[in-house]
Amino acid sequence: MDYITLNELVKALDLEIIYKSNNIDEVKINKSDVNRPGLQLAGYFDHFAHERLQLIGNVEWHYLNSLPEDIRCERIEKLFSHPIPAMVISRGLEPFPEMIEFAKEKNVSFLRTEHSTTKFINLLINHLDYVLAPEITVHGVLVEVYGMGALLIGESGVGKSETALELIKRGHRLVADDTVEIKRVEDDIRGTAPELIRHFMEIRGIGIVDIERLYGVSAVKNWEFIDLVIELEFWDEEKEYDRIGLDEEYTEILGIKVPKLVIPVRPGRNTAMIVEVATRNNRQKMLGYNAAIALDNKVKKEIEKRRRERMGN
Template sequence: MEYVTLDKIIKDLKLEVIHEADNIHDIKITISEMNRPGIQLAGYFESFAYERLQIIGNVEWRYFDNLSDDRKLKIAEMLFSYPIPALIICRDLDVFPEILKSGKEKNRTILRTDLSTTKFINHLINYLDEVLAPEITIHGVLVEVYGMGILLMGKSGVGKSETALELIKRGHRLIADDAVEIKKVEDDIRGTSPELIRHFMEIRGIGIIDIERLYGVSAVKQWEFIDLVIELEFWDEEKEYDRVGLDEEYIDILGTRVPKLVIPVRPGRNTAMIVEVAVRNNRQKLLGYNAALALDERVKEMMNMRKNV
């Protein structure tokens, strides 16, 4: 999402509205950074980051409280002369009359929270990082297998949902079926399900099933980081599939490289078991052990020994 409106922030974070600007629905927040205007309350407005949400904590409040009434009014007028999105006062502190008067005159929004300044800032940053994160929706199934997020992809009818269902029966967890909403949060990508279809799965021949109802709350999860992509495809007799695993393939998702495997599907293959093995093998690689490389080294050593004989 490119922006979040101020009225949505107020609703989601349950902020108290002291004064609401006329254009509150049009005020857009595009960055997760904010500003504590301590230096501005001292009268220094050069390089003022006015486009950010302004946070008043206990320190700023105490400093402002020690100013004379005339000075308070002058600083408040200077502060609200800039088009700040909103001024948020923490710790449920009182709103100074000068702040309220200037905010109303300049049509600025004044909000309040009972949270401590540090806790509210952390809460706000996490919230903005989440809602402003780049996102895409991918057709696939996301499951958690052995604590890793596995995105199953492939053409319709290849057996993604059936494979996920078998994995759930084996004790793993469903995050999303059919549509996976993916967001990039800092350097990680994580997937979840659209709220409308969360915990539901479509199985051809049966229809829609509710995984949480059938298998319990331990069988579902709201979100998970994506650690591995497995593409399921119908077995092609003319295609040469990787039988060693020395060549590693990656897929780019929102600018992040994620390991990818292509697993051919045909009757008689236990796809769910193969996915489990793939996950275990990928974890071993993350821990520094690659079975394909280890075997390759053994072969090279044997060949060298034979040459030296």
């Protein structure tokens, strides 16, 4: 999403509406920033970030309370004369009458939260960072395996859902089936299921099943970071598959490189177990140990050892 409306933000953060502007559904918030107008209340309006939400905290409130009434009224009027999206007051503080007066005059929504200023800023920025993050939708299945997010992709009918079902039976968790919504939040990507189909899974021959009801709440998860992409494909006898793993493959999702494996599928092959091994092995690589490189080094040392023995003879 490029923006969130002010009304959507009010509902998401459970803000109290002291004054509701007549365009609250049209005001767009497109930056995950907030401004505490301390300098502005002191009379300095150069470089005023008026496009951000304005937050009055405990310090700003007590500063305003210390000002003579005429100066306070002048500063507040000048603050509201700028096209600010909304004014928020924290800690459940009581707004000054002038604030309500100018909010109504300038048609600016005035909101209140019971949270402390710091906590509200964290909640606001985290929420906006997530809502405004770049997003794509992919066809696949996302499961949490040993605490890591494995995104299963591949042709329709290759067995993605069946593999995920077997993983769930082994104690792992389903995040999304069929449709995975992926967002980039800072330097991480995380996936979730659309709200409408969350925790549901389609199994050919059975139909739609509710994983949460069948296996309990411990079998599902609302979202997970994506640590590994596994492409399932039908076994091709003509294709030479990687048998060592020295050449690592990556795929790019929303500008982030994610390790990728291609796993061939054929009858009799335990795909779920292979996915488990793949995630465990990927975790070892993240911790600095690569089995393929370790074996390659051992082989090279053995070759060098035998070469020196031959030269010594």
